[in-house]
Amino acid sequence: MCSLDFSWFNSGHFVDVIEWIGTFAFAISGIRLAAKKDFDLFGAYVVGLLTAIGGGTIRDLLLQTNPFWMSNSRYMICTAVALLFVILFRKHIVKLNITFFIFDTIGLALFTVVGIEKTLGFGHPFWVAAIMGTITGVAGGVLRDICIAEIPLIFRKEIYASSCLLGCLCYYICNYIGISLVANQLLTSFVIILSRVIAVKNGIGLPKLKSESD
Template identity: 40%
Template sequence: MTLSDLIYSLDLFGVAVFAISGAMAARQKQMDPFGVLILAAVTAIGGGTLRDVLLGFDVFWISNNTYLYVILVSALLTMLWPLARAWQYRVLTLADAFGLALFTIMGMERAMQAEVSSLVAIVMGVMTGVAGGMIRDILSGQIPLILRREIYATASLMGALTYSALSYYSLDQRYAMLIAMVVILTIRLTAIRWQLALPNLSSR
């Protein structure tokens, strides 16, 4: 498998898991099938759409409709999945963590194609990772994860910084991507498991 094929496959997988997280959030709120599809779509393509518009690229899902089919199938499977309510939150958080890891690095890859600076690539990566989840949470009537004390955007940022550093030292791109994704997943899942959070800023 070539590097471009690997990146494309990971991008599709990221769309699928973020679509599942969006559909699961809608399912928890007992939305109708149309609401499930909307939340799945905005979660899966929201961040990438904003990234492509800012970078001046053709929006990825407009030029390649495969992404829309992946969203549709993922949303339908989530709606039909006979999952106990006690497991819905676990599936949502796990899918969201994988989506965050995949989209952060895929967002950076896309930005690097525009030959932007490392700082801009990091910003685009984090934005790609968190924007879709923000839209999902707002539409489902929740405070976005990025605005809570949970370690969410911080995990994305640490992974983006890791990938930038490994790329700077010319590590094989496949290994650099894998390591950076593992960093994001490890930080995010550890924070969920042990309920770790950033400290609040006091009035002092």
């Protein structure tokens, strides 16, 4: 009698929810940095938006297709909600750092998978798809850091892009073996999330290039 309704959990809706979570977390990261740099409301909104949609926009320009956010206003709305959230819960947001880290990592995984699949759909070889997946995941953060006139974080700290690339490798192998698409998507996301969580928990980073004078 009492049957639970899992229709919400079907593929389309599920991806939508993940996309909201990812967009929201990316926007929050941009808005928080903007607040530290004394930005006004407009500036904070733009930096939040660039962080959230910048990677996908660069990907779409390189693929010679219409930027994805033009066909749906949800990304604008989601960033506005994120701005409101930061204004209202400013004092408490620090306590949510771990939550945002998780959201951000889930977003990274989804964005990477979306980037890979969109590029393959355009008929490009896999190495191009891997680059596009990584751009989708990380380029928004690079634009964010350029807007606040700092050296992009991902070039110096944190396993972030490396998780994307590991995910791309996983996707390629799964695809080669012939695993089903959904299983591949889940496994790739899992690899990205797990590798980032492990790296951050243990303070693992890529080795730095030594300067010539060292």
